[in-house]
Structure formats: C-alpha cells, structure tokens
Amino acid sequence: MATSLHAHVVEHLGSRIVNGQIPRGSIILAAELEAKLQVSRSVIREAVRVLAQCGLVTSTKRVGIRVLGPEEWNPYDTQVIRWRLASEQRGAQLRSLTELRISVEPMAAELAAEFAPEAMRKELLLISAQMNHYGRQGDLRRFLELDIRFHCLVLAASGNEMFANLATPIAAILRGRTELGLMPERPHEEALAWHQSVAESISHLDALGARRNMESIMRRTHNEICSLWDGAPRVFVDPNTKK
Template sequence: MSTSLHHRAIENLGTRIVTGDLPAGHVMLAEQLEEELRVSRSVIREAVRVLQSLGLVETIKRVGIRVLPSSSWNPFDPLVIRWRLAGEGRGAQLRSLAELRSAVEPVAAELAAANAPVKLRHELVDISHAMREAGHAGDVPRFLELDIHFHSLLLSGSGNEMFANLMGQVAETLTGRTVHGLMPDHPHETALQWHVDLAEAVAAGDGPAARDASDRIMRRTMAEMEPTWTEQPRVFIPVRHH
C-alpha cells in the first residue's frame, strides 16, 4: 500500500511541476502536502527525495520545498519524459527525443552490425518480421511491445553502454506516441520493410547498410511528427562556468 501511495505522490507532484501547475519558484510545505495528498510524512519525504533526484525540486531549511526551473530537470529520466509527453510541451519533448534518436540510432546500428552477439542478431531479424505481422494485423499493443524491443536490442547490440542506457527514453517515446494517438494503427509498409532491412543488415554484418536503414527510419519518423512541434519553442540550457 505504501508503495502505491509513494508512487501516487510522485506522479501527482511530478506531473503538476512539469505541466507548470506548480511553477518554478513555488514553495510547498511538507505538512501541506501531507494534508492535500492524504499521505504520511514519510511518503512525502520519499516522494520529495525522488523529485530532488530528477532536479525538479530542492529543499531549503526553514523555507520548504521549492520548485526548480526546467533547466534544472534531468531531461533523460523516463519519468520526466513521460510527464512532458502528457502536457502541453509534448511537441517539444518529441522533437528533442527524435533529434537525439536520429543522432544515436544510425551509429548504434552500424556498431551493432560490427559488434552484436550472434543471438542478438537473429533475435533482431525475428522481431522485425513479427513487427511486420503485427503492423499488418493492426495489433497496436503488440506492435508497440515489439517496436520497443527492436530499438532496445539495437542500442544494446551496439556494445556501447551509454547508447544502451537510452533504452528507457526510447521506450517512453514510443509509448507516448502510441498513447497520445500519434502512431497509425497500420504502420506504413515502407517503414516496416526498413526495419526488416535494418535487422538483416545487422545480421549480415553490413554496417553501412544498417546505418542507412536506421537513418531512413529516423528521417521518416521526424517528418511524420514535425507538425506536433512546429510552434513549440526550443529550450536553451544556460552554460555553467566552472
């Protein structure tokens, strides 16, 4: 029970901060939050600790819990990504993630062609064919599950642990696009074929072909999603002087 209360408190406060309901500079008191969310002090303390780790709040002695500006948030954390995708800044979040994936995934595909274990190469091919079947059938939940698995395998197969640690971000992006109705029920045949091409290039150890197929997938993704972010401002993080 305490775990679900803890989760609910994090979701409640995190969503309100990221959507701007609790703006930067806003100060909250633990006792007020206890009363408002009807939870114990220990649940609030744990929730605040998580939000602090994400860069959303800071605690100030004899003042309270202060909301921090978006430039302080951890933009790579899957929770922050999910909350941003649920709010008005969805387009900007999708753009940032799509640009990150466009920069990383083609390189990861080329590295996977050179480095991935044999078992992973075979699994990638199997998943690509299963994706095509699910896409043709219009099985959206199954397609999402396979799509996440496919791109996670690709990042993992690169043999670069920093790329592999982007799996959570990619999963939240693909989930968010599906949940918010930004994915077609029947993916385009060309896109399905490109996933097969990519998997087969990785399996064959053809780095340039793998990179090219991944690049084509990402360019199409960017083109499809661009209307969601046309009017959205970019975020410029201040450079800190050390």
C-alpha cells in the first residue's frame, strides 16, 4: 500500500467520476462505499471532503453524495488534470492546457525580461545552449528534459506565482508530445534559434523581443499538436445559468 488509505479512495472515486464510469447526478451513499471499498466511515468522509474540494461531488444531508458534472470540476486541480488526461477527455484537456500555455508563456517571457533575477537569466542561457547541443545531436531524451526546464524556468522567472504553478501540467504536455512521437526526429533549427533568442532577450532585458520569440515557439507548438484534439468538442457553460 503505497499511500494512505483515504488517498486510495480519492483516486478510486475521482478517476471513475472523471472518466464517466460514475455519471453526473449519481447518488452514492457513504454506507455503500464503506461496504464496497471495505474501509471505515472516517476514511470515506475525508475522501469525500477532498473530492468536494475539487468540485467532483457534493455531500448533503438526507440525500447522500451527489456526483457533479464537468462544469463544476476545478480544471486547475492537479488531480483533476491527471484524471482527465487519462480519460476520453484527454484531447479536450490537452487543448485547454495548450491554449493556456500559448496565452501565458509570451507574457511570462516578457515579465522575465523585466524582472527575473540574474541567476535565472544566466541559467536560461545555459539551458538554451545545451538545447542547441543535444538538439542538433538528435538526443531527444535530453532535449525533452531541457525543454521542460526551459519553459518552467521562464514561467518561474516571471515572478508570477500563478504562471509558475503551471509548470507541472505543462511538463506533462511536453512529455506527452514526445511520447506520442509528435516531435520531429530532431528539433527544427528555427525552434532552437527561437529558444536561444528568448533566453538572450531575457538576458538583455528586451521584453518585446522575449515575447515575440516566445510567440513564435508557441505558434509552432500549436501547429504540431493541435491534431491531437480536432475531434474533441468544446464546452460552453453560460455563466448566468451556472450560479
């Protein structure tokens, strides 16, 4: 048993709700769970509290534990993202995250050029140099890890904690992209050059240049992976009716 009991219950219920095995509107009784999962009430209750925090369920007296629909799920919760990536909503989740990346990273580069501490600027230069090296060599494994470090570092160097916090899901996207074989055999020269230009612009406090070059990276990234989700339907929730 790797982790705690209640974490298992969270995982069990959360993954099933997100992938649709337990549809929206279902009513679960704590007593049923107690019997089915062979755990005590306290474990169930703590798990339900956590799931309620992610917006997956609500628990009300006399009715039980009601499963909520996707509009209520917290799309920034790391567990919810993980579960969605492992479900049929994988495409929609990748699209949302990528669109968010495309929006945020150019701004992050701009802010990094303005505010990043010296050490981070230097590290970005170093990483981009290594990306050039291993990229030209065709060492995709090393390149991937450097790519992840690069983008996460730009996000952190923006000094915006909301940006920095996107590091984990963005790393997941980048890993997924190479695992799925969506990367070319060796990175394009342009892409290498853009990464280096971003690092140099940030080093030279050139906010506009940093933004422009990051935008170029984002455009190419988008083109490379948007095929993953052409099927996935978009979800429109009218904010008036929601609450």
